[in-house]
Amino acid sequence: MSNENWLIYPTVDLFVYDLADGIGQNEDKISQNRELFLQKIYGDNISALQREQLKQAETETSDYIELLKNPNTAEFEPPLDGYAYPIKLGDTYAIQFDFSGNRELEEDKLLAPKEIDCLESLKQQVISRVNSPATIGQSWFISGQLTADDQDALTTAKNCYTKLNLFPNAVWDRDLQTEGQFLGANFYELWQPPGDKGNISQNHHVLICLFPYNSGQSILVLSKAFEEFYTHLIILFAYRNKVIWAYTQSRQLKVRLKDSSGKIQQFVNQLLAQVNSPTVDLKELQKNLVDFLTISSAYASNISGLEQQENTIKTNLINYQIRLKTISQKMGTDAKDFKFMGKFSIFVKDKYVWQVESDNRSLSGGLRLLENAIQTIEGIIEIERAKSDRTLNVTLGAVGVGIATSGVYASVYAGQIKSAQNLDVNTVFWSSIGWGFVAGALGAIVLIAIGKKWR
Incomplete structure (x- = not known):
């Protein structure tokens, strides 16, 4: 078997994001969000103390709140070598699951090469802890060290991608978005974006990081510099997933607005027929006015929601770009070190931002049509009343x-x-x-x- 099927200390990380307190959500819904997030940390065995501790932690006035104190992680039960690190970023819960298999006390066993087939079982162990699906989104981060100086990083990354089986109908050449080097490690980002039906579960994303062998230099030394990197990564992925989530929300709103547009056109056609008839039925007009006002309220609410999602996409895209610069400036030797991850920004500008702006412009016309129809009906009713x-x-x-x-x-x-x-x-x-x-x-x-x- 070639060494491209082996890694030293293969580790699987999953970053999961859930909505903590959305716009318009009441206290009952916020409590429900908190409960679902607690299940990701503790499973079904949640104590009253743990609920209260999380609730108290959320009261901190900070955009980055560590939800567990002393220690700030929840360790996996022995002999598993893993932990859960939960935080709150503004209105979003985030949790990092880190798992590398069974705990090894001896360094020789810990750093012994392992077949990358183990990635599948590592992945399944992490998935079993997530419980309810992520409401905003999730990203995978796979890391490990090459086992020899002549081991081909690209081939090894492809093999990791195949063994992980994360994406449906996975195709490396199609799913690979970008690749580059940072702090000496090779990075490969792969992504299958969700379709335009607004299904966030179709979003699949993984970043593979392979450390060089460096003539046997310990990965524990190499990865030490990455401790700060994880903090940046959990924030970067939060912005990324928030952008994609907002776009899927906008697709659902667009479907509802397009459906309403068809009903509006039907109502308008009926109104024209009534106006042109020899006699006017005042009761029928009053009923039409109620129908128009009802659909107008729902339509205006959906248009407002579409505008909110557009703003969410733009805001989080800017934050994503700023975080990329921050990572490069604080951790890189060159300001452009981590810029290869900026391809996502280009995609969002060209597709997501443009599409939602276009939808807002075109679908807002339905609101003006409704307003004109309502004014017309009100005018006819006033004339009939005057008569x-x-x-x-x-x-x-x-x-x-x-x-x-x-x-x-x-x-x-x-x-x-x-x-x-x-x-x-x-x-x-x-x-x-x-x-x-x-x-x-x-x-x-x-x-x-x-x-x-x-x-």
Whole structure:
């Protein structure tokens, strides 16, 4: 077997990111988020003390909070050589799982070459601890030392990728995004981005780091310089995964907005048919107004959400670029040392940012169409109400004239009752009604004529 299938101290790290407190989430939802994250640290055996300690740790006013104190890691149970390191970055939970197999007390056994077939079992052990899937995303980091000076790093990395079996239908040449050297180690970044259906579980990402053999120099010495690197890496991957998560959220919003756009167009077509009909059904218009207001509220909320995701993508992309510079400046010998990881920034600018900006521009038009339709319906309803008010006023006016005339006629005859003993009361009553009706009819004609004149 070639030495390209062997590594010294192969180690698997998984960085998992979960939403801690999203926009609009209440205390119950935030507590649920905390509980799910605690399960990643302790499994199902969570004590009340551990819940309270995590809750208290979150109250710190810092963008980088270590959620465990003294020690700041949760060690895997013996004989496993691994730990979980949980932190909180702003509104995001992050946890690093580090695992390299069984603990070896003797350095010779610890640093003895191992077949890279072991990477599969290391990966499965880590996955078993994650419990619920990451809500924002996750990234893998695979590291190890070459076993000889003449061992080919590229071939070894390809073999690691195949044995890990992390990606569905993995193809090295397609999935390789970038490669470079940093602090003497060879890096290979591979990624399968999620599709445009908004499924974050389709996001697969791994960074493979292979230390040189250096004539047998201990990997423990080589990796010592990487202790600070892990701190930068957990932050860098957080920004990266937040960008991808925000884009998948925007794809879900786009689907809902496009579906609403179709309904809006249907409503508008129905409205045009109603407006052009000989008679207008006021009740139907009022029902349409309620429907338009309902869909308008949901549509505006989704447009606002799309804008928020656009801002999230842009903000985290900037933070990702700044962190790359920070890593190079603080750890590299050259300011450009870690810049090979900047290919992700180019991809995000060219695809994610451009796409979401374009969606925002095109889909915002539906909101303006809704606003115009609502104003149109409200205007028609006001016109119809005004017509109804005029008809009512004409009727009331005619009745008023009739009643007044009847009253006058009845008063005249009432006066005659005192002087004419033989006056028939029934005649007086029906005569007043009759004259009132005639007067009311004449009044209605006059009021209608006046109304037509002033329309």
